Amino acid sequence: MDSANTRGGAPPVPVSITLTVNGREHRLDIDTRASLLDVLRERLGLTGAKKGCDHGQCGACTVLLDGRRANSCLALAVANDGAEVTTVEGLAEAAGAAGEGGLSPIQEAFVERDALQCGYCTPGQLCSATGMLAEAAEGWPSFVTEDLAAEPPALDDAEIRERMSGNLCRCGAYVNIVAAVREVGA
Amino acid sequence: MRPFTYERADSVDDAVALHGEQTRYLGGGTNLVDLMRLGVEQPDRLVDVTRLPYDQITVAPDGGLLIGATVRNSDLAVSWSVRQTHPLLSQAVLAGASGQIRNQATVGGNLLQRTRCSYFQDITKPCNKRDPGSGCPARKGENHNMAIFGHSTACVATHPSDMAVALAALDASVHVHSREGKRVLPLSDFYRFPKDDPSRDTVLKPGELITEVEVPPLGMPSSYRKVRERASFAFALVSIAGALKVEDGVVQDCRIALGGVAHKPWRAHRAEEMLRGVAATKENYLRAADAELESAHPLRENGYKIPLARNLIVRTMLSLGEGA
Ligand SMILES: Cc1cc2nc3c(=O)[nH]c(=O)nc-3n(C[C@H](O)[C@H](O)[C@H](O)COP(=O)(O)OP(=O)(O)OC[C@H]3O[C@@H](n4cnc5c(N)ncnc54)[C@H](O)[C@@H]3O)c2cc1C
Ligand code: SF4
Ligand code: FES
Ligand code: FES
Numbered sequence: 001m002d003s004a005n006t007r008g009g010a011p012p013v014p015v016s017i018t019l020t021v022n023g024r025e026h027r028l029d030i031d032t033r034a035s036l037l038d039v040l041r042e043r044l045g046l047t048g049a050k051k052g053c054d055h056g057q058c059g060a061c062t063v064l065l066d067g068r069r070a071n072s073c074l075a076l077a078v079a080n081d082g083a084e085v086t087t088v089e090g091l092a093e094a095a096g097a098a099g100e101g102g103l104s105p106i107q108e109a110f111v112e113r114d115a116l117q118c119g120y121c122t123p124g125q126l127c128s129a130t131g132m133l134a135e136a137a138e139g140w141p142s143f144v145t146e147d148l149a150a151e152p153p154a155l156d157d158a159e160i161r162e163r164m165s166g167n168l169c170r171c172g173a174y175v176n177i178v179a180a181v182r183e184v185g186a
Numbered sequence: 187m188r189p190f191t192y193e194r195a196d197s198v199d200d201a202v203a204l205h206g207e208q209t210r211y212l213g214g215g216t217n218l219v220d221l222m223r224l225g226v227e228q229p230d231r232l233v234d235v236t237r238l239p240y241d242q243i244t245v246a247p248d249g250g251l252l253i254g255a256t257v258r259n260s261d262l263a264v265s266w267s268v269r270q271t272h273p274l275l276s277q278a279v280l281a282g283a284s285g286q287i288r289n290q291a292t293v294g295g296n297l298l299q300r301t302r303c304s305y306f307q308d309i310t311k312p313c314n315k316r317d318p319g320s321g322c323p324a325r326k327g328e329n330h331n332m333a334i335f336g337h338s339t340a341c342v343a344t345h346p347s348d349m350a351v352a353l354a355a356l357d358a359s360v361h362v363h364s365r366e367g368k369r370v371l372p373l374s375d376f377y378r379f380p381k382d383d384p385s386r387d388t389v390l391k392p393g394e395l396i397t398e399v400e401v402p403p404l405g406m407p408s409s410y411r412k413v414r415e416r417a418s419f420a421f422a423l424v425s426i427a428g429a430l431k432v433e434d435g436v437v438q439d440c441r442i443a444l445g446g447v448a449h450k451p452w453r454a455h456r457a458e459e460m461l462r463g464v465a466a467t468k469e470n471y472l473r474a475a476d477a478e479l480e481s482a483h484p485l486r487e488n489g490y491k492i493p494l495a496r497n498l499i500v501r502t503m504l505s506l507g508e509g510a
Contacts, residue, residue, distance in 0.1 A: 013189050074290065
């Protein structure tokens with residue numbers, strides 16, 4: 001926590017919350033200031049979701065929050081009491097592919113297509129792609145969708161790039177990320 | 187971040203009763219939590235309003251919309267009714283932020299997001315909006331993305347919301363509640379120009395809660411365009427929400443609102459007036475755009491917004507007219 005603004009001397013405010021993370025329920029005593037990302041990483045030891053920026057700008061902290069992709073760095077844990085969270089650690093199980101070496105379809109495609117270099121953005125890319133494919137399956141349009149009043153189009157590269165634009169990759173692995181998402185979205 | 191207590195409101199009465207001096211309402215938190223982390227906002231209490239019963243979009247018999255303040259940005263953008271009757275609103279929301287942030291952000295929070303002026307976000311710098319009377323370094327400093335209309339010596343910032351630009355073009359109004367009761371504010375009077383008090387973005391009084399946004403029917407083709415420094419996931423340099431009705435080659439009605447150019451969405455009334463009743467031609471669109479932009483006052487680094495805005499107006503009207 002940055003110290004500059006705690007000088008007022010007000011004491012931290014403790015609260016109890018319940019989170020169901022990757023199918024397991026946890027009761028947690030936390031500080032109201034804790035982000036969902038910090039709770040996942042520091043309290044539950046789930047270090048898959050990354051803290052790239054802590055300002056909503058990079059997508060490395062993306063998880064599925066009640067089934068939808070969200071930036072866990074901007075989500076206050078206390079405001080998500082009772083929520084169901086899926087992190088990259090739980091993607092395979094959520095896809096019914098648990099077990100030794102089991103991977104979800106998008107994880108499989110990332111491996112096949114070499115859709116990563118350093119891997120730092122990858123957990124966020126995987127959770128984001130999982131959420132994005134579900135949105136597309138529900139018929140959600142995007143900003144590049146030509147006619148909003150028509151059935152949404154197939155996920156071509158322009159659609160994939162627009163829908164995945166909240167996930168930055170400093171290694172520039174975009175070409176293969178798009179290919180992996182295209183394969184699963186087809 | 188300064189410690190704060192967290193309360194969850196179950197009703198409007200609850201929410202406004204819980205609001206004290208250093209309280210902020212919490213929507214998705216995508217702007218507020220960020221600003222708290224930066225030290226720009228230092229509330230001692232958050233009142234979470236996301237469970238209030240305002241999470242629906244209702245379509246009125248006349249085709250107007252009543253949009254609950256806790257509707258998530260994604261749900262607004264993908265709503266089938268909104269896409270069919272008010273596509274510029276869907277597009278404007280889809281043009282904003284990222285898929286993740288739109289899933290978290292609420293309509294009320296989107297309207298009240300603060301400026302992205304980098305001096306405002308940096309608590310080591312002076313800024314009249316954050317710290318009244320401390321000065322405005324943007325005026326003579328880095329101002330390539332600041333306002334060209336309606337700025338003052340005190341502040342040259344722009345309002346960042348894409349959604350609000352579409353709502354300005356749509357003549358929307360905002361329903362707000364306080365302990366004194368309810369009032370309805372036309373969006374045109376909701377946001378303020380900075381004048382000598384940039385600390386206030388809107389005319390809202392402390393503790394007023396947004397509950398709904400009302401949008402009248404539109405009944406003409408519309409669209410939202412946005413120019414930014416990269417193809418996606420960036421705030422607008424200039425954006426436009428436009429609508430146009432052409433019959434027998436003559437403009438019957440039109441709407442033009444610009445984003446990224448002022449402290450509030452800039453409704454181009456002058457251009458609209460010039461276009462109603464004239465031939466739907468490129469020359470007329472250009473003339474109207476130039477007339478509108480006559481009142482612009484660019485700063486040292488943002489003169490480029492004038493041709494950008496002009497081209498956007500012409501381009502948008504031309505493409506909307508093509509369908510007629
Ligand atoms: C990286 C990034 C990129 C972005 N890009 C864009 C973009 O391109 N275009 C764009 O338009 N936006 C963009 N945004 C901003 C985003 O749209 C806003 O953060 C979001 O809409 C705010 O909604 P929220 O519910 O999370 O608000 P919160 O952060 O919860 O609240 C914002 C403000 O509104 C107040 N508030 C919330 N609800 C109410 C209510 N019902 N009544 C009264 N007050 C209320 C809060 O007290 C707070 O002051 C971006 C954000 C990020 C982080
Ligand atoms: S433009 Fe406004 S927000 Fe930016 S530094 Fe000046 S006063 Fe602050
Ligand atoms: S860490 Fe959350 S978006 Fe960058
Ligand atoms: S693989 Fe290195 S940041 Fe994306």
